[in-house]
Amino acid sequence: MIEGLYIHIPFCNTKCPYCDFMSFVSEDKSLMDKYIKTLKKELLLHIDNNLKFNLKTIYFGGGTPSLLEPEQINNLIDFIKSNVKCVENLEITVECNPETYRYYEFKLIKEAGVNRISIGNQSFLEKNLKILGRKHKPNHTIEMVDSAFKAGIYNINLDLIYAIPGQTIEDLEKDLYLYTKLPITHISAYMLTVYENTPFKEYIQNNLLTLPDENTSTQMFFLINDYLEDKGFKRYELSNWAKDGFACKHNLFYWTHKQFLGIGVSAWSYVNNERFGNERNFDMYMQILETGKLPIAYKEVVDEEELKKEKIFLGLRTTQGIDKTLIKNTEILNQLENDGYLNIIDDKISLTPKGLMIINQIVSYLI
Numbered sequence: 001m002i003e004g005l006y007i008h009i010p011f012c013n014t015k016c017p018y019c020d021f022m023s024f025v026s027e028d029k030s031l032m033d034k035y036i037k038t039l040k041k042e043l044l045l046h047i048d049n050n051l052k053f054n055l056k057t058i059y060f061g062g063g064t065p066s067l068l069e070p071e072q073i074n075n076l077i078d079f080i081k082s083n084v085k086c087v088e089n090l091e092i093t094v095e096c097n098p099e100t101y102r103y104y105e106f107k108l109i110k111e112a113g114v115n116r117i118s119i120g121n122q123s124f125l126e127k128n129l130k131i132l133g134r135k136h137k138p139n140h141t142i143e144m145v146d147s148a149f150k151a152g153i154y155n156i157n158l159d160l161i162y163a164i165p166g167q168t169i170e171d172l173e174k175d176l177y178l179y180t181k182l183p184i185t186h187i188s189a190y191m192l193t194v195y196e197n198t199p200f201k202e203y204i205q206n207n208l209l210t211l212p213d214e215n216t217s218t219q220m221f222f223l224i225n226d227y228l229e230d231k232g233f234k235r236y237e238l239s240n241w242a243k244d245g246f247a248c249k250h251n252l253f254y255w256t257h258k259q260f261l262g263i264g265v266s267a268w269s270y271v272n273n274e275r276f277g278n279e280r281n282f283d284m285y286m287q288i289l290e291t292g293k294l295p296i297a298y299k300e301v302v303d304e305e306e307l308k309k310e311k312i313f314l315g316l317r318t319t320q321g322i323d324k325t326l327i328k329n330t331e332i333l334n335q336l337e338n339d340g341y342l343n344i345i346d347d348k349i350s351l352t353p354k355g356l357m358i359i360n361q362i363v364s365y366l367i
């Protein structure tokens with residue numbers, strides 16, 4: 001049974017130099033209309049293939065979903081609700097660029113059931129935003145939070161990026177102070193990753209930008225957790241903190257092996273022990289659906305062995321951890337526990353902040 005639906009909206013108003021998501025610059029409303037029609041076609045093809053749904057979450061990610069008109073978002077939500085079985089208290093998230101929606105737009109999408117927004121703020125410091133190539137100003141995010149709140153959307157996430165070139169520990173403290181002053185429920189904090197084939201990679205290679213050293217990045221990693229926990233945000237996953245009751249249900253599906261369907265260019269799905277990914281080229285994606293076929297470009301069966309590995313890898317990202325029975329080598333477990341990298345409580349294993357810092361190494365020991 002599919003419980004989560006991800007919808008990829010690839011349009012952005014600028015291409016950030018660090019980004020390797022499938023997104024491109026376009027504000028062409030007629031192209032967006034065409035894309036929405038294609039998304040509907042894709043969903044109907046899955047329904048024709050007998051996929052079974054009991055949707056608990058819908059997530060509009062991207063790209064920048066808030067470049068769509070609210071009416072376009074609402075039209076798609078209504079279409080989903082009338083074609084797919086959904087629970088009453090659906091969690092519906094829309095990722096927003098701080099420069100876009102305000103009170104009027106939030107009021108409209110709330111009417112269609114949107115009850116959670118995720119704002120790509122990244123930082124409140126102008127120097128960080130400039131280096132990250134973000135166009136918005138800090139006050140745009142403050143205005144956006146205020147507007148969403150006034151429109152009755154209270155479940156609000158703010159993204160934060162750290163370990164940015166030139167960023168100091170004091171800069172991060174200022175950011176954390178400003179984040180936690182706002183009436184938000186959730187913070188996703190990611191260490192800046194430098195991906196291949198991005199302008200950022202070139203800047204770093206050509207010494208035009210320098211990342212903070214390992215010691216500073218490690219200090220930042222621990223500072224974020226200590227600061228946020230102190231302000232009432234509980235970590236529930238490696239990069240995610242929430243006030244009580246506000247963990248993102250949709251993202252938890254990814255880490256707990258619930259079935260989810262992704263529609264849209266480059267979207268991924270996990271259904272009936274199969275993982276599949278859509279075509280990444282926008283024109284190809286549109287053309288394939290035009291011919292009435294699903295735009296699946298990659299598919300793999302997740303067998304028992306692979307599933308076990310994934311349960312360990314993904315489950316250890318969460319603070320609820322994994323079942324102890326998944327790990328046979330108790331000697332390594334005891335060693336890691338003695339060294340302060342993990343906790344074993346009853347039948348559950350979970351990583352400590354020190355363990356989360358080196359999660360990839362720990363996972364490779366365990367599997």
Ligand code: SF4
Pocket residue numbers: 011012013014015016019020021023062063064120
């Ligand atoms: S707004 Fe987000 S998706 Fe768009 S280019 Fe920037 S980081 Fe990538």
